[in-house]
Amino acid sequence: xxxxxxxxxxxxxxxxxxxxxxxxxxxxxxxxxxxxxxxxxxxxxxxxxxxxxxxxxxxxxxxxxxxxxxxxxxxxxxxxxxxxxxxxxxxxxxxxxxxxxxxxxxxxxxxxxxxxxxxxxxxxxxxxxxxxxxxxxxxxxxxxxxxxxxxxxxxxxxxxxxxx
Amino acid sequence: xxxxxxxxxxxxxxxxxxxxxxxxxxxxxxxxxxxxxxxxxxxxxxxxxxxxxxxxxxxxxxxxxxxxxxxxxxxxxxxxxxxxxxxxxxxxxxxxxxxxxxxxxxxxxxxxxxxxxxxxxxxxxxxxxxxxxxxxxxxxxxxxxxxxxxxxxxxxxxxxxxxxxxxxxxxxxxxxxxxx
Numbered sequence: 066x067x068x069x070x071x072x073x074x075x076x077x078x079x080x081x082x083x084x085x086x087x088x089x090x091x092x093x094x095x096x097x098x099x100x101x102x103x104x105x106x107x108x109x110x111x112x113x114x115x116x117x118x119x120x121x122x123x124x125x126x127x128x129x130x131x132x133x134x135x136x137x138x139x140x141x142x143x144x145x146x147x148x149x150x151x152x153x154x155x156x157x158x159x160x161x162x163x164x165x166x167x168x169x170x171x172x173x174x175x176x177x178x179x180x181x182x183x184x185x186x187x188x189x190x191x192x193x194x195x196x197x198x199x200x201x202x203x204x205x206x207x208x209x210x211x212x213x214x215x216x217x218x219x220x221x222x223x224x225x226x227x228x229x
Numbered sequence: 230x231x232x233x234x235x236x237x238x239x240x241x242x243x244x245x246x247x248x249x250x251x252x253x254x255x256x257x258x259x260x261x262x263x264x265x266x267x268x269x270x271x272x273x274x275x276x277x278x279x280x281x282x283x284x285x286x287x288x289x290x291x292x293x294x295x296x297x298x299x300x301x302x303x304x305x306x307x308x309x310x311x312x313x314x315x316x317x318x319x320x321x322x323x324x325x326x327x328x329x330x331x332x333x334x335x336x337x338x339x340x341x342x343x344x345x346x347x348x349x350x351x352x353x354x355x356x357x358x359x360x361x362x363x364x365x366x367x368x369x370x371x372x373x374x375x376x377x378x379x380x381x382x383x384x385x386x387x388x389x390x391x392x393x394x395x396x397x398x399x400x401x402x403x404x405x406x407x408x409x
Binding site for chain 1: 234235236237289290293295298301302305343347348350351352353354355356357358359360361362363364365368369372373377378381382385388392
């Protein structure tokens with residue numbers, strides 16, 4: 066196995082971070098009813114559910130669409146940034162394990178489908194336009210797939226082992 | 230036994246795999262009933278209010294002409310959770326009775342369950358977005374129903390069940406597999 070090039074997973078992780086911010090700041094869907102424009106971001110939608118007394122569902126959406134991707138990005142940055150400066154971060158085993166454990170619970174790709182189904186349902190009652198966040202989420206899914214094929218904890222471990 | 234690299238405890242098989250998986254499956258079966266019978270959301274408009282179950286949401290999509298989407302939601306929200314529960318039950322029973330029947334097919338079934346399970350979250354996300362957008366005071370408002378909590382729990386419990394199930398135990402009755 067040749068030397069593990071860290072720059073590719075690092076670049077993809079930084080891309081994912083930018084897309085994640087865009088996806089959470091910009092609206093997912095825009096709806097026009099009687100001249101007024103209604104939009105919602107992911108965080109506001111989660112908050113709205115919380116106020117409607119279904120805190121469990123709200124927490125589930127919050128964790129699967131926001132917390133898990135963010136934790137995964139943070140774990141990769143924590144490992145990759147020091148390693149690319151040839152340093153091993155303290156307790157490196159923890160983020161590497163966290164990355165694996167969190168993986169099945171991140172569901173951004175399902176969430177995109179959820180936005181699309183909502184758009185179709187709303188199209189019957191109002192004029193709806195997909196928001197910027199939808200595209201950012203879609204791009205995030207593609208980048209996460211690319212990360213999945215370049216960020217390999219096994220190779221990270223042998224990289225650490227070979228140098229330290 | 231510990232991993233020499235990260236120090237994490239290691240096991241030959243996932244600990245208490247069978248009893249944990251059983252517990253999660255049974256809980257999911259119980260919650261599957263309210264998840265499908267109770268309304269998942271309530272739509273209140275000037276014309277009155279309407280309760281929607283998961284199935285009536287699918288029927289609405291079907292009759293309003295978007296039948297590919299209706300098929301998709303039907304598959305993700307009704308077929309997948311039920312097939313997943315049946316498949317996991319089958320797998321757990323087959324391991325419990327030390328079955329030697331079709332281990333390869335059963336392993337493939339497990340992989341399928343693992344892969345497809347997450348897509349049942351679809352309806353939860355749809356409700357989230359609709360509730361957030363449709364709050365037009367007197368005109369129309371959507372509120373989540375009790376089935377949303379039950380349905381979310383079914384998805385989480387079945388996903389947890391497929392994580393606690395150890396597919397290696399399928400192969401244990403087939404001769405020498407490295408010990409338990």
